[in-house]
Amino acid sequence: MPKPVLLFGYGNLSRGDDALGPLLLEYVExxxxxDMIEILSDFQLQIEHALDLENRRLVLFVDASVACIDAFxxxxxxxxxxxxxxxxxxxxxxxxxxxxxxxxxxxxxxFLLSIKAEKFELGDGLSANTETNLAKACAFAExxxxxxxxxxxxxxxxxx
Amino acid sequence: MYEHLETAENQGNLKRVAVDPVSRVEGHGKVTxxxxxxxxxxxARLHIVEFRGFERFIQGRPxxxxxxxxxxxxxxxxxxxxxxxxxxxxxxxxxxxxxLPVTADKLRRLVHFGQVMQSHALHFFHxxxxxxxxxxxxxxxxRSVVAVLAEYPDIGLQGVKLRKYGQEVIxxxxxxxxxGTGAIAGGMNKSLSKAERDYLLEDIDQMxxxxxxxxxxxxxxxxxxxxxxxxxxxxxxxxxGLTKPDGALELYHGGLRAKNANGETIMDHIDYCKYNDxxxxxxxxxxxxxxxxxxxxxxxxGWYRVGPLARVNNCDYIDTPLAEAxxxxxxxxxxxxxxxxxxxxxxxxxxxxLHCAESIKQLLHDPDIMxxxxxxxxxxxxxxxxxxxxxxxxxxxxYQVDENDIVTKANLIVxxxxxxxxxxxSVRQVAAEYLSGRELTEPLLNxxxxxxxxxxxxxxxxxxAVGKMPLQLELVDAEGKLIDKLxxxxxxxxxxxxx
Numbered sequence: 033m034p035k036p037v038l039l040f041g042y043g044n045l046s047r048g049d050d051a052l053g054p055l056l057l058e059y060v061e062x063x064x065x066x067d068m069i070e071i072l073s074d075f076q077l078q079i080e081h082a083l084d085l086e087n088r089r090l091v092l093f094v095d096a097s098v099a100c101i102d103a104f105x106x107x108x109x110x111x112x113x114x115x116x117x118x119x120x121x122x123x124x125x126x127x128x129x130x131x132x133x134x135x136x137x138x139x140x141x142x143f144l145l146s147i148k149a150e151k152f153e154l155g156d157g158l159s160a161n162t163e164t165n166l167a168k169a170c171a172f173a174e175x176x177x178x179x180x181x182x183x184x185x186x187x188x189x190x191x192x
Numbered sequence: 193m194y195e196h197l198e199t200a201e202n203q204g205n206l207k208r209v210a211v212d213p214v215s216r217v218e219g220h221g222k223v224t225x226x227x228x229x230x231x232x233x234x235x236a237r238l239h240i241v242e243f244r245g246f247e248r249f250i251q252g253r254p255x256x257x258x259x260x261x262x263x264x265x266x267x268x269x270x271x272x273x274x275x276x277x278x279x280x281x282x283x284x285x286x287x288x289x290x291x292l293p294v295t296a297d298k299l300r301r302l303v304h305f306g307q308v309m310q311s312h313a314l315h316f317f318h319x320x321x322x323x324x325x326x327x328x329x330x331x332x333x334x335r336s337v338v339a340v341l342a343e344y345p346d347i348g349l350q351g352v353k354l355r356k357y358g359q360e361v362i363x364x365x366x367x368x369x370x371x372g373t374g375a376i377a378g379g380m381n382k383s384l385s386k387a388e389r390d391y392l393l394e395d396i397d398q399m400x401x402x403x404x405x406x407x408x409x410x411x412x413x414x415x416x417x418x419x420x421x422x423x424x425x426x427x428x429x430x431x432x433g434l435t436k437p438d439g440a441l442e443l444y445h446g447g448l449r450a451k452n453a454n455g456e457t458i459m460d461h462i463d464y465c466k467y468n469d470x471x472x473x474x475x476x477x478x479x480x481x482x483x484x485x486x487x488x489x490x491x492x493x494g495w496y497r498v499g500p501l502a503r504v505n506n507c508d509y510i511d512t513p514l515a516e517a518x519x520x521x522x523x524x525x526x527x528x529x530x531x532x533x534x535x536x537x538x539x540x541x542x543x544x545x546l547h548c549a550e551s552i553k554q555l556l557h558d559p560d561i562m563x564x565x566x567x568x569x570x571x572x573x574x575x576x577x578x579x580x581x582x583x584x585x586x587x588x589x590x591y592q593v594d595e596n597d598i599v600t601k602a603n604l605i606v607x608x609x610x611x612x613x614x615x616x617x618s619v620r621q622v623a624a625e626y627l628s629g630r631e632l633t634e635p636l637l638n639x640x641x642x643x644x645x646x647x648x649x650x651x652x653x654x655x656x657a658v659g660k661m662p663l664q665l666e667l668v669d670a671e672g673k674l675i676d677k678l679x680x681x682x683x684x685x686x687x688x689x690x691x
Binding site: 074155 | 245246248249261264265267268270310314317318336337338341342345348349351352353355356359369370
């Protein structure tokens with residue numbers, strides 16, 4: 033059986049702030065107990081990642097986002113038939129929708145931790161502001177993952 | 193051909209239409225059309241705006257980092273960059289392809305078949321099947337893989353699972369789906385265990401069956417409207433790629449072969465380490481992307497296509513039975529020595545998926561695949577060149593290192609660059625044949641995207657930030673005034689903004 037909590041960070045370590053998702057995973061690997069948590073990473077989300085959601089109790093996606101207003105944003109996800117299907121990279125909501133289509137059941141409770149990002153040039157490191165955003169998001173993720181409880185996570189969406 | 197539409201005269205009197213970026217392809221591309229007062233296309237160009245910095249990214253690094261590092265060039269085909277870097281640094285440690293341990297060679301081939309299979313499956317089932325199954329001008333809400341899953345659930349699910357299987361091949365051989373360290377200088381760093389071999393064997397017959405089904409599907413789709421499929425975005429070109437010494441289809445290692453539009457051989461069995469003697473790249477002022485061409489034919493006549501269509505056209509046969517039968521049917525349908533239909537890229541792509549599935553099964557049953565002799569050694573050299581057939585076509589990596597093993601010079605020719613001229617030609621063909629004089633609508637402009645998408649271009653690599661993929665369509669009059677604007681947001685919503 034897979035571990036009950038899936039932490040899925042995505043992005044490219046060599047493209048500036050796009051590294052935020054994978055870097056948060058590195059923090060979790062070295063600071064959190066992984067007894068209940070499986071960590072997966074990829075450059076981008078794709079259709080087959082729907083199969084990684086099977087038999088999970090909670091799913092947390094982590095991504096860089098230029099749309100964030102604060103350092104990070106934490107939201108509950110619903111399956112959505114958005115047009116991220118039309119690119120090589122899908123949104124997490126679209127992955128949930130693929131899960132629903134192929135499994136014929138509601139996907140596990142899933143959340144998105146978006147970390148504010150600015151620059152994505154090949155070969156660049158994190159920008160200065162983004163370092164701070166990452167530190168705040170890591171502390172938040174640590175608190176979430178040490179309380180892998182749906183009600184607790186839902187409360188955090190109201191406070192984030 | 194449509195070269196006359198590359199640069200228009202009297203550009204100041206023309207309206208400008210921009211589709212930016214092209215969706216369903218990687219990175220940022222932009223199509224610009226200049227129209228005259230009668231909405232006739234006077235100029236059409238595909239701009240690729242982010243294709244730079246690869247060489248700078250590699251220079252200054254120790255060579256042994258490269259197989260892992262270059263995976264980050266592309267989130268779509270990282271394994272292709274990984275393997276071609278492995279081939280190039282083999283030479284830096286004095287190991288030529290024929291001296292690579294048999295097991296290492298077969299493990300690299302295995303992971304490459306997995307990579308090509310999953311990449312092609314993604315392209316067909318996810319990116320192209322909505323257009324092909326529902327029609328190029330169908331409602332945009334239908335042009336998605338979820339619509340395919342809803343109306344063709346078996347086909348949609350097979351696409352997801354074929355993709356997943358290819359990823360599992362990569363994971364078993366390299367240890368991870370991404371950032372794996374399978375290929376190292378002179379060989380591989382991990383053998384395949386019996387448990388891993390048996391795990392992959394469990395589903396391979398199903399994968400072959402589904403792959404064969406996908407070939408039958410694309411043949412049916414293509415032949416159900418043959419005149420249209422054979423004409424849409426079609427251009428008569430040269431073709432280039434690797435083949436085995438006996439002329440068979442080859443994806444991992446072989447000699448360079450090029451044929452012209454009539455199927456006549458331009459060059460054959462060329463050692464790719466001498467690619468500079470045969471291929472040059474031209475720079476044009478309006479795009480960052482170069483235009484490669486065969487030196488013997490010159491800039492005007494020497495451009496060529498690479499990728500599945502080129503490979504299936506160029507080879508004499510395919511050495512797996514089901515794919516070979518499919519190739520024979522494919523070649524026969526056109527009645528010509530070469531199949532020139534741009535939409536036939538899809539058909540050729542699925543023949544390759546079938547070939548990959550059959551080849552994976554053969555390799556998994558080969559006792560060498562679980563061997564333990566993984567690394568060869570030789571004497572240091574200062575230059576290494578690797579070439580591979582990536583999913584989208586021939587991929588070149590060329591490195592020079594100094595006495596401290598630091599890369600001092602790198603040159604990459606990626607597949608999409610080789611198809612640059614061809615994609616521009618297909619855009620011009622579609623623009624000239626399908627858009628001129630007509631009202632510009634989203635479904636109509638999707639025809640342009642369909643033409644580009646057939647090549648499965650990877651316009652940039654691996655960045656995907658939320659909110660960064662809008663699609664804009666602007667109409668500007670002869671005075672440069674914006675008179676209409678459609679915006680397709682990253683969530684797929686389309687709105688007309690006030691001009």
